[in-house]
Amino acid sequence: MYMVTADEMRQLDRYTIDKLGIPALTLMENAGRAVADEVMKLCAGRCGSSNGSLGGHTNPTCGADDADVFRGQAIEKVAQTGPGELPGHGEVIRTELRNHGRHAVWQREHWYILVGKGNNGGDGLVAARHLTDAGLRVTVVYAASPDTLRGEAAAQRDVIAALGIPVIVYGRDALDLRGASGIVDALLGTGTQGPPREPYASLIREANASGAPLVSVDVPSGLDADTGALHEPCIRARVTVCLAYLKRGLVQYPGAEAAGDVVVRYIGIPPGLARECGVQLRLLTRDTLREALNVDVSRRRVPDGHKGTYGHVLVAGGSLRMSGAGLLAARAALRIGSGLVTWAVPEGLLPHVIGTAPELMLAAAATGRDGEWNADSAEELLQLAQARDVLAVGPGLGRFTGDTGWLRRLWEEYEGPLVLDADALNILASAGPELDAWKPRSAAVVLTPHPGEMARLLGISTAEVQRDRITHARQYARTRGVTLVLKGARTVIACPDGTAYVNTTGHAGMATGGAGDVLTGIIAGLLAQGLNASQAAAFGVYLHGVAGETAARHRQHPAAVVAGDIIEAL
Ligand SMILES: NC(=O)C1=CN([C@@H]2O[C@H](COP(=O)(O)OP(=O)(O)OC[C@H]3O[C@@H](n4cnc5c(N)ncnc54)[C@H](O)[C@@H]3O)[C@@H](O)[C@H]2O)[C@H](O)CC1
């Protein structure tokens, strides 16, 4: 599933109207219709009816029931009505009767449709008409004078007037939203610039305070559709009916929380158009892994394979006070299916870690006897790495004198793929502009920073990174020619060719010491098994999250999950 910015959506919108000749009014009709349909589902869920869709009104050609429902964690395809299921004549009569039967229930529903002056408002007006037709009590609330509406939205305004649907103008007429069964937020969509101005701001505050469930059209009004940042105020939606393509801001926090359940509805804009228009950002799902990244998600192993077939990972990490980090990465690399894993530790640490995981091979790489890494170990590491398929550096490494030169040697002289995490990233950050002089690598580099490490790499604040995670991750990946995994809720995987993915697996319980080390081991293990950097990073992040979810079920609460549980759940 593609994810777009407001600007990209406008281009796709224009292309559909100008080049494909699908009228803007048709798109608006489909949009409003989809919103009405989701409102009906919400009402049906509340009153226990088995069918909340618009029944006999369903227009099969606009694919009104073809939705991707995105409930924070999972995406499921909901029921589809295809042309093959067009009701015959007798069924039409039955459907009409069923609708009449439903009126008694729907009439108890009083929905307020808050309408802005742009096309988002136009979508809301179409929804108001369909909900009225379905038997709901509907009141349209114009945020500003209806005279200010233009184009398709003005046409919808005239239809509403002709139908005699009750209308209120905010600020002119009395309004009490506290009695609402529900509210449709069609105030501001992708055309929003900056924080909501008056009277939108007051209306948003009243809607939030009403306690009624809010259904947002396209995006919650007040949300930055590109970054997920919340303006003050911002609608807190129960459901967001996103039109045509998933907007980035609905997936990134804090926007993801303000949006509630996100339902992406087809409105007539061809789903494949995004690729043709150069959109390179996708939600990371099983389908994305299979179709966009060509990953064998079933992880078949060749029947006559041997441990050499599945690669050999070398993990360089762990020091006296942080030996566990290296161990977790090495164990995760094993559990994800690597043929062999060697864990290189400072010599002084070696006696203490013998036997901690009997499946691991151990190597003493740093001559220092104090259990800490030192710059002299580069030569030994390079020799060890020669016979290994992947080198993962960083978990539990610590900082030491000469570490920049040490990392530079690994970067320049190790010819296989390199995974850098934790202090290896801090070393990279401290290299600063000197990095430009490092010899470009022919093999892949995967960096796995958390937001703090990303901030150091970019020389900006963590808050700045978090304000637009997707953009920062993509820019760094492109300019440095690396695959970058920006960790945190909704991890971003950015590839050097500009493609990027946003993950939705996992949960807040995975914010626990060592979880990142486990991810490093998983990605290194997948690289050793022959996946390329984009595949290993994306699939690794996805599996890491799924394993975290499994671990939460085993432990009966997300908060009880520790890093070792994620490895076991793999
Ligand atoms: N995806 C599609 O192809 C379709 C989308 N539709 C809907 O159209 C909106 C986008 O419509 P647009 O007219 O461009 O913008 P908005 O409705 O979001 O509103 C712009 C409107 O509001 C004023 N404004 C802008 N910023 C602010 C602010 N901070 N405070 C107050 N007022 C503001 C501005 O002056 C404009 O007048 C999209 O989201 C979909 O819902 C189509 O209907 C179908 C095709």
Ligand SMILES: [K+]
């Ligand atoms: K909206």
